[in-house]
Amino acid sequence: MQRPDPLICGKPGAEDLPVMRNRAKWLEMLYFHEGRNKADHPQRGLYTGLFKKHHLWLPGSDEN
Secondary structure, three states: OOOOOOOOOOOOOOOOHHHHHHHHHHHHHHHHHHOOOOOOOOOOOOOOOHHHHHHHHOOOOOOO
């Protein structure tokens, strides 16, 4: 994991634009990894639950 973490904001709210862009790219990668872009996927068009489902395979992640 990089230090500082590129997904943790250093400014209040959504003012840290580079971090917000990194988060959007990360979620988009998970979206395509799951195949949610395909017409026959039951969760097509939904980004809900992607991070929670996949966060354990991230380097440096733990179970909490």
